[in-house]
Amino acid sequence: MKLISVTVAIAFLSLFSGSSAYSQVNPIGKDKVAIGGYDVVAYFVSGKATPGDPKIKTTHNAVIYYFSTIENQEAFIKQPTRYLPQYDGYCALAVGAQKKKVNINPETFKITNGKLYLFYNSSHALSGNKFNSLEPWLKDEEALIKKSNENWVSMSKKK
Template identity: 50%
Template structure:
């Protein structure tokens, strides 16, 4: 009886994990399941700059793949992935707050605020980080609401 219960639990749990991973991949800013265009999410916090990760040092968190520039950064990430993942699935924080849009980012344009990583669009003379900084708290509130509507 215990074996049957265990098997049934596994059979019902696997589809839930698969659905969660699929949903994250649908909403996250990824290319071939890789987030932040291959940049190391921990480096933003530990080195204070955007650093390209290496394909040889990688992990997957709920279907989203992250590259790391050094093994210790991968270790930090594995201890607490949600601390290092970019907000709003890696989409432009300003666009999420301003117009509820998923806009691509320049991974080198970022801000750490309240212990969280925010990424921004920066191309063609339009650096949205500058606009974000003019009304960060208001835009952050709107972006949080907008993102929660998208992922629910």
Template identity: 45%
Template structure:
């Protein structure tokens, strides 16, 4: 009986975590990063479009990888490669606690984590982030924790 109760709570926790990701993350048809390869940001320091044939699903979110090698790296350690703040603009999350769309080609890898930024209509938020990174990152971390509890 105890095992059944423990399994129920474990499944409930996993469902809640998956549901929070699919509800709060920046996704199109449950695909993260507008289909870009999360591993490529780290391995080639570029935004590289992923391919459906190398898709991986983690907690209800689908990630497209650009190669079998990147897929293997991602599967081994997905938490290392997923973008911060659910893939929303890091600057907006820090400045206002808002979920703002990103340009997946405007990014920064900082302390082994991927941060994405809005860049459209002559408004690139990456330079603004760089001007006050420590303060904005601390605020973004706090704001995001309040969104995904």
């Protein structure tokens, strides 16, 4: 049953991944700002998706990160890899189920075993159908994490 659910989710993701959805962001924008300016530390500290303040920022590996507090900025500077999203911030389901890099909605996330996973969550621009990739992810998370990690090895080499 899990396989059928994930297969259906993959089909929906294929339909949506090419659309210009309104709430989706590229994990690293053209301005080199990560996750649409959301504070990556806040996901862990408050358990909420929190927009960062452009005045409180730092750069890591040529990417700009915004933070909602100076404390979050300092925590990131001390241990950046602890807070970085998996798969460079691309949709975790798409990486695992399709081996594709799909933009994400920064407000749709999950922390599992101390790691941040981000997901696609939007409406298709033409049909209006909604799809939240976190839902099928939760149905088979352990297997999808394993598959995503395997896929990311080769995907991360391609830029």
